[in-house]
Amino acid sequence: MKLLDVRQLHLQFQEVNDQVLSNISFSIDQGERLLLLGPSGCGKSTLTYGINGIYPRELDGTMTGDIQFRGNSVASYAPGEMSQHVGVVFQDPESQFCMITVEDEIAFGLENIHTPVERISSRIDHVLQLVGLEGARQRSIQTLSGGQKQKLALACVLAMEPELLILDEPTANLDPIATRDFIQTIQALQEEKGFALLVIEHQLDGWVSFIERGVMMNRSGELVYDGPIRDWMNRHKSALQCQGISMPAVTQLAMEKEWLDQCSHFPLTVSDVITGWRGSKEQITFPPEPRGSHSTSTILQLSSISWMKRKSRIISDVSLKIRKGEFIAMVGENGSGKTSLSRVMAGLQKPTKGNISFLGKPLSSWKEIDVRKHIGYVFQNPEHQLITDTVYEEIAFSLRVQGIEEYKVDQQVREVLDICQLNGMEERHPYTLSQGQKRRLSVASMIVDHQELLILDEPTFGQDAQSTEQLMTLLAQRQEKGATIVMVTHDMELVDKYADRVLVINKGEVVADGHPHKLWCDDGLARWQLNYPVRIQLQQQVEREGLYVSS
């Protein structure tokens, strides 16, 4: 008998013309692993609600078709009963808890399903140990890192011993190391416990190493494929990017370099490339493209900057010069002080000690309104930046604040709309845009004044492959026009491809500063919780194997 069987599912919300899900059919066997792929907003999460029985009970709309669990329709289970069979870990680590401490949160689920009180305590210890959070039992949830919160969410669900575990983009808000760690935890647990696993994702990195079967959805909520992931990607490789699905970085690299013919099978991981390589191994490695250095005039200078927050030191004694026209990437683990440093640079946060000078003048002596004409700051969450009711007004806002004449405002806004590919959306409400469009709009509002220094806090966070590409092209264009760019990021592929200087931040200090290619020569990036880009991973692996062969 199938564990889960979804049959001809159609789902439509009230007041929306198009169906969110149309004719979805697939099934999962006991203990099976399945990756459900689709672009953001294609109805993947909606499907989750159907599977755990929240829809159609809480649905404003219509749902037809049938979802069966162990041969019985999900709708026939009593409210709350499905939670003992199907557990879900959601995307946002902030909003899936309702209690204050770790143990209370795990106990909450167990209380719901009437677990005898005497057994709750030992169950809490057991699941905390499973996910590697021993010792965090009494801690307040707020003090956990993003990765730990997702592990706690996992622990809460595991405590209820589900037969099917659904993960809904569980790593979307985590940094690369936390992501890798989370995926490894899942893999080990699945192998140990043997529950069925359904991972909902729009990016493949990490999962493809242990999940073979994939179900693909397109933007209109239709199922377009069900079978081995590798075959499907091989067939549709060029269309994937437009579908908003991020391929593994190594696959992208292989396609860019036209290596597919040299590989015996379609590569999804670094070791796929190495083991399936037909030609000589040296061909896999390639020299970096040289990127020229820029002018030597300094635009922003920090001298021995420190910043304390509630008596703890977030930034300690940072001195550096930012030169005109540089593309700087700031990397480091979560909580290392990258964002704080970027805020100090932008004049949003006054340092406790030290001086900042912008264009030769102390930043503190600049008038706020003049600083903003020169320095643009793009926040991590684009929605925090949107403050008016239409796209046009959003871009025109800072010009209006300065009291610039209307015809000039219009001219500048049109120009920026064009650059950011937002034409035709002038009258839309910013909140109705897609994630990618929102992001470009937030950048648009920061370049409308021709700001020469642009500081961005993880601008590619939560963006799909296509909008990341568009955003980076936009930034590269700004740099060509002479703008200086400082970008906080976790994505080492972007650092390798675009940055011409990288700052590694660790515990509030700049521990490395130089060209990215120099950084890749350092073999201890792991001590700062950093990854190498796939290009370097390949090279390292080839070198290691080369040594092995020659000996």
Place this chain on the structure above:
Amino acid sequence: MFLHKLNPSIKALTVIVAVIGLALIFDPITPLLFSIWTIVFTFLFGKVNIKYYLLFLLPFMIISLGMLWTTIAFSDAPEHPAQTIHLLLWEIPEEDIVAALSLVFRMFAFATLSLLFIFTTDMVHFILSLMQQCKLPPKLAYGVLAGYRFLPLMKDEFNQIQEAHQVRGVKRTKKVRESIKQYRRFMIPLLAGAIRKAERTAVAMESKGFTGEKDRNFYRRFTVKSIDWIFLIVTLTALIAIAYVSNVLGYFSWYNGQF
């Protein structure tokens, strides 16, 4: 500490009964003595940071002084204008002073009672106890708990939105109309974010099997022990004893519609 270990619901009940008792009495001595008793009790049997305690008490003090002044300044014509008291440079009818002090000390007593509760009770425990002892519906209780978790998040978000305006060159205005407009702009993204978060939390709670049904097991069990009732009785006995002392001193009077 003893006060922290009491059942939160019974502690709340005690405070409420004491407040009602005090509200029925209108003289300066009873609430004054009772406030002193409450403060001594709080520090003897509770672990309370004296600095924070004074900080919380400060606004009540300021309002009390304001009330003292206004009650004296705007009082009715006294019945016995001959009995007066010299206060600084003024000569004030004794009746007015007594009435004003009664009001002020009564408020002070309410404040110290509330602080006794606030400083020795965990919010989460209070709600869990309300569910277990007072049959508060779980739907409401867990809703409040989830909202309680959101408060610090909302504050962070508010700061971020404020900064988003700052990077656009918006100055913080002092004009009333402008700042209302600014706050309106702040509120929309803040509320939109809150609604979305609330929905996500609701879905997460439901998928953990929460249905809101009243019959549930509690991992953290709160029970009413004899010590809780003793606390209630001791507090009320203290109030009655103090009222008696005040009667002996000749101050005691019931509240009958003054002010």
